[in-house]
Amino acid sequence: MxxxxxxxxxxxxxxxxxxxxxxxxxxxxxxxxxxxxxxxxxxxxxFHTPNPVGPLSDGYDAVPGEKAYILDMFPYPSGAGLHVGHPLGYIGTDVLGRFLRMTGRNVLHTVGYDAFGLPAEQYAVRTGTHPRTTTEANVEHYRKQLRRLGFAHDPRRSVATTDPEFFRWTQWIFLQVFNSWFDAEANGGVGKARPIAELEAEFAAGARPTPSEKTWGELTFAEQQKIIAGYRLTYIDEAPVNWCPGLGTVLSNEEVTAEGTSEIGNFPVFRRNLRQWMMRITAYADRLVDDLDRLDWPESVKSMQRNWIGRSTGAQVTFRLDGTKEYDDVSGDTPSIEVYTTRPDTLFGATYMVLAPENPLVNRIVAASWPNGTKDVWTGGAATPAEAVAAYRFAASRKSDLDRQESRDKTGVFTGAYAINPVNGARLPVFIADYVLMGYGTGAIMAVPAQDERDWDFAKAFDLPIIRTVQPPDDHDLDTAFTGDGPAINSANDDISLNGLGVADAKARIIDWLQDKGFGTPQVQYKLRDWLFSRQRYWGEPFPIVYDENDVAIPLPDEYLPLELPEVENYSPQSFDPQDADSTPVPPLARATEWGTVTLDLGDGPKTYRRELNVMPQWAGSCWYELRYLDPTNENAFCDPDVERYWMGPRDDAAPAGVKDPGGVDLYVGGVEHAVLHLLYSRFWHKVLYDLGYVSSEEPFRRLFNQGYIQAYAYTDERGFYVPAEEVTEEAPGEFRYQGKKVHREYGKMGKSLNNVVxxxxxxxxxxxxxxxxxxxxxxxxxxxxxxxxxxxxxxxxxxxxxxxxxxxxxxxxxxxxxxxxxxxxxxxxxxxxxxxxxxxxxxxxxxxxxxxxxxxxxxxxxxxxxxxxxxxxxxxxxxxxxxxxxxxxxxxxxxxxxxxxxxxxxxxxxxIKVDEVEYPIQVAGKVRSHVTVAADADAASIEQAALADPRIVELLAGAAPRKVVVVPGRMVSVVP
RNA sequence: GCCCCCGUAGCCCAAUCGGCAGAGGCAGGCGACUUAAACUCGCCACAGUGUGGGUUCGAGUCCCACCGGGGGCACCA
Incomplete structure (x- = not known):
């Protein structure tokens, strides 16, 4: 503070x-x-705003007009307080809200606080002050500052995510997500969330076969739950996650920068396999992409979300390995390589294959010795494929994401194995290379150097053949790959020819053929991964989950909510060396040993359970707060459905023609920095709530507006220290002085460290x-x-x-x-x-x-x-x-x-407002030469007549008839001499 | 490297469909008020729209190339 x-x-x-x-x-x-x-x-x-029904409905009968729900991205109340940049958007929404209210609209506008989060916890770690104490003081400070600006907010609707009455419902929604599965077949293939109970009923009735020999009834509870967990929209999984020792917690993909560091604090992030809670956001990938088209959002934000979800369509193709080696080590089957490609039309141009170094298949296919035809550059200098692979894998494992990015030089080694191209029987050498990622597609590719820049570079480096299967245009640089559209060439076998077809037609043709022959299937891929949802922190919502003696996750019944945080002596997660990739997260709640185990009667008598010790990420509260503003005092539901329908329900007249209005907040204003974090997560939760019938709107925010930032100048003296910006004067253009001494001006953020906060x-x-x-x-x-x-x-x-x-x-x-x-x-x-x-x-x-x-x-x-x-x-x-x-x-x-x-x-x-006379400028040869005033309702002919009668124009035309006269009623007259 | 947005007066910004480049503010100059200064008030000046092409009767606005600034993505097969 x-x-x-x-x-x-x-x-x-x-x-x-x-x-x-x-x-x-x-x-x-x-x-x-x-x-x-x-x-x-x-x-x-x-500024008390009436709801149509419920405890806040006083005055609703007097509402003269339509509703308007205006929302600001709520602030995290930091100890530093507000500077003049923060309220910019709030003032903007306040002006609009006040204007609409003056014109008879029923305007809902308030502000709450996104109050769980790291800074209060880190302050607690340093000082021992409970995060709640710090948070509440900061919220109070923000309230005061905002109140002083005269916002027309309904104070009764202001909530903080840290209020037990608020996070009770955050936990409740979590349990709805937990108790749901995504039925991809439902709703005509669009898919929707359905209660887990319906899934269990299908298993029990035998309508859905169990993935085991036994029937549902023969399975134990733990076995059943293990199957169910594979369906739940939130689940625990042992998976590669982003482990950030510097913060002592794991992070979601969205919280990690492209450089492989944490967005908060910029600490290194490592991939580790850990058991963590995940949210099955990938189930909603299609709807999250498709429904963007129905939103009135800035194109930049839409494109960032599309990019993040990263949907691509192509085919999965099976490449049989050349069966000369003995593959009977495990199953006796000859293994095959599954690849995902967006360019199945280029199959005839595949000249080699690449597996990600981490691909488990590598172990099975590595040859005993270098086969004939192995080129020296393929071996990495090793005596056998096994040695080459081991050395390459070791080197790759030592590279961080950052290292991988720094060099785009293609590296890799030959495994000694060959695969067969299903379209022409060609033997393709199989490499491992780190330009193929295990985390995307199948972790394996067919390489088509002629139509892919990366494959081209690799082929050049490793002396591999290049076969063009798309005819490049004449002006194409023949030393590069051609990735554009063009007629297929060199693409035929006895059975099928793609030659002459454009890319799209060729794709469709070959996919049909592959499917026909059993070599492949159409496939859609996404970059989006499931959302890592647990954090090893103290200051967040506890999971309303306990574990039984078999480690089965059991949801806490409603009457146990809110589940509040226990008091602990020490708020810090175990601290680690930020570089220690092998450390393991320990949540602070593990210190609350008494709280960690609990005896409950969940229906079959009192039993001892273990509590979940992780907490939810900061995004949880912001995933649904706009719904709580609507009905903040409701003790029976997170929001009354009638209230939600009034404020956020879809309306035919709210969308452009041809678009089915998804509903949502009428205007949401905030910074662009939340483009793929908060705005993606909250859309996901909202869609789950919609599927389960709790809300009538399909989207939380119908219209989004990104406000700009207020930036500021900062000034450094000759020592490089920031001097108080408000005391700097400009003596001459570009010359700035502080206490008489010249200082250097910088432009950027407003911040305490830059000494330029107002x-x-x-x-x-x-x-x-x-x-x-x-x-x-x-x-x-x-x-x-x-x-x-x-x-x-x-x-x-x-x-x-x-x-x-x-x-x-x-x-x-x-x-x-x-x-x-x-x-x-x-x-x-x-x-x-x-x-x-x-x-x-x-x-x-x-x-x-x-x-x-x-x-x-x-x-x-x-x-x-x-x-x-x-x-x-x-x-x-x-x-x-x-x-x-x-x-x-x-x-x-x-x-x-x-x-x-x-x-x-x-x-x-x-x-x-109506004007009765208009002064027309008269252009001659494109230059304004005169003006003439004509009655506003004059027709084009009389305007032309008046213009040509103007003495100045008569003089300029010197008796010659104009070649052309352009009259734009209400605008101007243009004479072409 | 690829994609998106933005370049108008010393500064912040206006300019419906392509139609007279200027609405407003800051700073500046002159004047009124004042013992004086500040405040306040009045008046005034200031750019041809980042650069170069093109389309058009007409371009700040549309198209192409480049320059500058901001943002996003970056081996995603």
Missing amino acids: TGISETATAATAAPADDATPPFRYTAELANEIELRWQGYWERHGT TPDAMCENYGADTFRMYEMAMGPLDVSRPWQTKDAIGSLRYLQRLWRVVVDEQTGDAVVTDEPADPETRKLLHRTIDGVRTDFANMNYNTAIAKLIMLVNHVTKAGGRVSREVAEPLVLMTAPLAPHIAEELWQRLGHDASLARGPFPEADPVL
């Missing part, structure tokens, strides 16, 4: 002094007004929350990143001061508007402004809305004299979503008793 107001602030609004008029809108006055109205809103429950607290103190909100929205469109410049905020303060003076006399504090009507010009401007501001707000174009408001204020200010109420009131109302406190204050001073939170919002008179 740090002090938040220690930041020095050089540029601030000038303080009020004796010379300042007594009722000027200064920072001091703004602060007084803001605190007062925040108190008012809280006392009156102004807090919302400081902005409120020096300008007021309304100015701060206004400035953040005026800086540019919400989705664009921009640099923070504290001094620029003065412009927003000036606007609010002018608005204030429109209503209030700075000397007396009295309202000064007149009841005289506005002059026609002002009235027209007003209605054009209303029209534009409405559109801009609805599209979240706040910067342009602000520009229009400033124009109107400047217009009436410039005119001098008292401003008509007819203009002043709409101005105040239109400013309200952006700067709600001053707007409430002025609204009251204009004589209104009620809050403006529910409107009215001004409406533009269509008659007044």
Whole structure:
């Protein structure tokens, strides 16, 4: 925890002094007004949003219009508190929510806290403070900071994932997932989750055969459960996982960077086989990809998810090994190699094969000695294939993922074995090489160097033949592979010819043939792996699972929820040397020895059970929090189905034509960094809940918007130390000084270590929350990143001061508007402004809305004299979503008793927006030469006539008839001489 | 290496379907107010749209190439 107001602030609004008029809108006055109205809103429950049914339904009958569910990605409450970058999205959603509420919508908007997580735990490890203590203090601090900004949040709906009343349902949902399996046949092959009980019934009835000799009834409970575990949507598996000794925990694939380090802390991550909880997210891979098309999301996020799921279609093909070697060591069968390929059309061009070094098949196929025809480069210098393979495997095992990436040079050794190409009987030498990964496909490939760059490189390095089976275009560099489309060549046997076919047709033809002959089948592959769900940490949700004497995982019955964390002496997972790949995780809960075993009566008398000692990852709570906001006090369900249907249910009119609306939150705003973590996990959980009938929406977030980041300049002195950014001055363009000395400017994040943090607290103190909100929205469109410049905020303060003076006399504090009507010009401007501001707000174009408001204020200010109420009131109302406190204050001073939170919002008179005359620019030879003013409803012919009659144009044409005249009604006239 | 997004005034940003490059703000200059300064108010100036081609009557906007910035992916067969 740090002090938040220690930041020095050089540029601030000038303080009020004796010379300042007594009722000027200064920072001091703004602060007084803001605190007062925040108190008012809280006392009156102004932003309590009614549900259609249930305990929060008070006031629902008075709701005038449609609902709108607006959501921010909830924050992790860190000890450092907020800086000015954090609230950007929250202000954006607040402005929209306030605007919609003023126009009659029932707006649900609140904020909660993603409060389980590593920092509080690491702080606990260092200081012994319970993570709950730290977390609750941080949440309190965040609440205060956010409250000060005047958000129209429903405070009753704010939850924290660490509340037992919240994680009780996180655990409950986990159990629903545990008690479900994915029936891929269901729903016309789309597949859906179904209760495990239905699966057990199928086994028991014999409708589904057991994978053993015995019938279901003959199997023991433990044996049955072992079979069932292979179906559950969450299950324990011994599998290669990402073990991060530096953090003392395992991590999901999504939490590991491409460099093979942990996303948090940047520690090395190692692949280890460990027993861990997994979530069968891969069962949903198709739906997760396909349903992206139904979402109103940024294309970049969609493409990141598509990429992560990595669906590809191709074929699995069987290559028989050349049967000259004795393979009767195990089964007597001649082994074969299964490969996955997306290019079965290139089968005729396969010239060798590669197994991943870790592929278990390697042991069986290694030849006793180098066969005839073995080239020197294939042997790795070893005397026998076995030696070469052993040496290569050893070397490969020593390479980290990072090492593998650093060099793309192709390495490998020959196994001494040959496989037979099913399409032409060619003998293909089988290699092992680390460019083939065990974790994808079958861990084996057919290599087609002519149509694959990697295979090309390997073939060149190992002197292997290259056969082109797709005709490259004439301009193709013949020293490279050709991976594009083209007619097949060299691709025929006695039975089938692909020659002349394009890639797609050739694929279809050969797959049919392979299937016909029993050599292969069509196959879909995914990069997505199951989600590793357990963590060796303390500060997370405990699994509601116990184990019986046979190690069978038993779900805790509902009445045992929430299962709370035990008190422990020491919060740290066992700590390890970050480089120690062979260490083994030990969860902190293992220290709670009494808690770890428990005697329960789960139906067959009291028995002793062992508890699960891992906890859930931080993503668990954020997988469903948007549902809890809807019905936060419900003790019987995570959310009432009627409430969910009202706020998130699918609606025909919410999707573009031809798209079946999946439902979900109407607008979800947050940073792009969650593109494949939170946003993929929560979609998965939501789909399970949908399949099980708990929610009516198929997707959690119908529309997603990524806000930009507020970045900041940082300055280093000649020693390289960061100096306080707020005290740096620009002496000349590009020349920056701190205390007279030159400093060097950098651009990037805002952070304590860069000495450039500006807090919302400081902005409120020096300008007021309304100015701060206004400035953040005026800086540019919400989705664009921009640099923070504290001094620029003065412009927003000036606007609010002018608005204030429109209503209030700075000397007396009295309202000064007149009841005289506005002059026609002002009235027209007003209605054009209303029209534009409405559109801009609805599209979240706040910067342009602000520009229009400033124009109107400047217009009436410039005119001098008292401003008509007819203009002043709409101005105040239109400013309200952006700067709600001053707007409430002025609204009251204009004589209104009620809050403006529910409107009215001004409406533009269509008659007044209409223009009756249009000034057309006239271009001659593409250059603007003159202007002519014509009635707005004039037809093209009369516009042309007027333009050609213009003296300047007559002069330019000098009597010649124009070759062509282009008239764009409402726009311009172009004359081609 | 591949893919995506963005380059408009000193700075942050506007500019419907391709139709007069400027809405707004900051900074700057001049002036009013002030004993003075700050605040406030008024007025003013400032770019031809990263570069080079192309399409068009007309290009900031569309197409191609390149340069600069940001992001994603990176042996996924």
